Amino acid sequence: MEAAQSQYSKLQSQADTSSSLISISDQEFNLIRSVVYEKFGINLNDQKRSLVVGRLQKLLRSHNFLTFKQYYDNLVADNTGQALNELINRISTNYTFFFRESAHFDFFRAKALPEIVAIMKRDNCRDLRIWCAASSSGEEPYGLAMVMLEYFGKEYGMWDAGILATDISTRALNMAASGVYAAEKLGHVPSALRQRYFVNRENGMQEVAESVKKEVTFRRFNLMNERFPFKRPFHIIFCRNVMIYFDQPTRDALVRKFYDHTVPGGYFFIGHSESIRRGEVPYEYVMPSVYRKN
Ligand SMILES: C[S@@+](CC[C@H](N)C(=O)[O-])C[C@H]1O[C@@H](n2cnc3c(N)ncnc32)[C@H](O)[C@@H]1O
Numbered sequence: 606m607e608a609a610q611s612q613y614s615k616l617q618s619q620a621d622t623s624s625s626l627i628s629i630s631d632q633e634f635n636l637i638r639s640v641v642y643e644k645f646g647i648n649l650n651d652q653k654r655s656l657v658v659g660r661l662q663k664l665l666r667s668h669n670f671l672t673f674k675q676y677y678d679n680l681v682a683d684n685t686g687q688a689l690n691e692l693i694n695r696i697s698t699n700y701t702f703f704f705r706e707s708a709h710f711d712f713f714r715a716k717a718l719p720e721i722v723a724i725m726k727r728d729n730c731r732d733l734r735i736w737c738a739a740s741s742s743g744e745e746p747y748g749l750a751m752v753m754l755e756y757f758g759k760e761y762g763m764w765d766a767g768i769l770a771t772d773i774s775t776r777a778l779n780m781a782a783s784g785v786y787a788a789e790k791l792g793h794v795p796s797a798l799r800q801r802y803f804v805n806r807e808n809g810m811q812e813v814a815e816s817v818k819k820e821v822t823f824r825r826f827n828l829m830n831e832r833f834p835f836k837r838p839f840h841i842i843f844c845r846n847v848m849i850y851f852d853q854p855t856r857d858a859l860v861r862k863f864y865d866h867t868v869p870g871g872y873f874f875i876g877h878s879e880s881i882r883r884g885e886v887p888y889e890y891v892m893p894s895v896y897r898k899n
Contacts, residue, residue, distance in 0.1 A: 627665050629658050633673035637661075640680060645693055645773060646829040646859075648852045660695045694776040698850070701741040703748050703786075704793035706845065706877050712895060713841070714752045717872045721840045724870055733766040736839045738828060738863075739847035740770035743781025743821070744790060747813050749843065750820040751802050769839075771826035781823050784813035828859055838868045845894075846876035853882075860886045867898040 629637075637657060638649040649657060661676070670676040680688045704710055725731065735753075737746040746768045753768075754761060772778055788809050791799060803811045828847070842863055848856045863873055864886045873888055873896040875881070881888060881896060888896035 626658065627662060627670075627672065629654065629673045633677065636677045637673065637680075640677070640689075641692070641696055644689060644829065645697075645827065646855045647696065647850045648855070649696075657696070661692075664691055664695055690775060694774050697774045697777070699741045699772075699774060699777045701744050701846070702790045702793065703744045704795075705745065706894075707793055709843070709845070709874050709895065710748060710752055712892070713749065713872075713874075714756055717841060718753070718756050721870065721872075725840075731764050731766075732837075733764055734837060734839045734868075735766070735768045735841045736835075736843070736866075737768055737770040738826070738842060738844040740772050740777075740781065740823070741774070742777045742786075743770065743784060743813075743823070744786070745843060745845070746770035746781075746821045746823075747784070747802075747817055748794075750817045751798050754802075754816065754820070755798070766820070768821045770821050770823050772823075773825065773827050775825060778823050778825060781821075784818050785810050786813075787811075829855075833862055833866055835866055838866045838871065840868050840871045841874070842867060842871070843874045845874060846879070848875060848879050857882065857885050860888070864888055864898060869898055871898050872896070873898070 634654055634657065638653075641647050641649055661673075665673070665676050668676070668679070670679065680692060683689070721733070725733065735749065737749060740746045750768055753766060757764060757766070770781065772781075785806060788811055791803065791811055794803075802814045802817050804814055806812050828844075844859075844863060848859065851859065860873075860881055867873055867888075872891070875894045875896075877894050879894060881890075887899070889899050891897050
């Protein structure tokens with residue numbers, strides 16, 4: 606009877622504290638970070654502990670888990686993929702905005718595109734393949750599509766071009782597909798592009814024009830997949846501001862795969878704060894965070 610009473614008080618006190626933060630033990634944090642690392646390559650160091658607690662609170666509560674261990678047990682038992690999907694939607698950082706690190710867009714327009722287009726014209730080939738890996742909520746690939754439309758102008762119809770944009774987060778991909786953004790995301794969009802490629806919506810929101818949307822194909826893709834399923838290599842790959850979340854061996858292996866999926870003469874763009882280790886992959890250094898395959 607006493608034992609039952611004590612068990613009841615325990616549950617009662619858990620219920621009473623349900624509005625306070627569910628805390629995480631060292632062991633629970635290690636379990637969750639190992640899943641995130643194995644499945645998504647994201648390296649959650651000790652400093653990310655409070656981030657994990659904060660970002661997963663709502664999820665635990667919505668499923669009525671009282672502890673992170675309960676949540677973890679459910680996560681590993683689920684074989685539908687739904688629990689992992691919810692986890693990465695919460696854990697991934699999707700921060701981005703239009704024309705972020707704008708020097709890359711200038712280089713893309715002034716150097717990479719003209720150079721690749723000249724080679725393709727010479728070879729009588731019109732199938733221009735661009736991949737924006739880790740495209741988050743779409744600002745990056747839509748920006749690239751705008752630059753491309755401007756660059757080709759009327760000639761665009763003669764090209765089989767377009768952008769493949771991939772990310773692991775379905776939440777980010779859904780936002781991308783809607784193409785509707787708060788005005789502050791457009792702060793770096795040149796005014797001519799803003800006028801041409803955005804439509805005013807309610808409450809100051811801005812929607813990307815259909816002419817741009819149709820040039821970008823969004824797909825869910827995990828960069829940790831053993832194999833990249835693409836039949837043909839890309840002329841240009843953007844993979845910016847995601848490798849910062851991976852450890853060095855994961856980055857090295859990933860960059861090698863990107864290299865194998867770049868056409869000779871093609872370009873590889875990474876984030877300004879990222880770099881490729883010299884000697885690890887034979888990409889040629891062009892300028893900070895821009896590389897080329899010889
Ligand atoms: C900070 S955003 C970068 C967005 C954009 N590339 C930029 O530079 O502004 C990082 C993105 O990487 C995605 N990501 C994280 N791990 C991934 C993985 N294993 N596979 C694919 N995408 C991943 C996240 O969902 C997130 O949208």
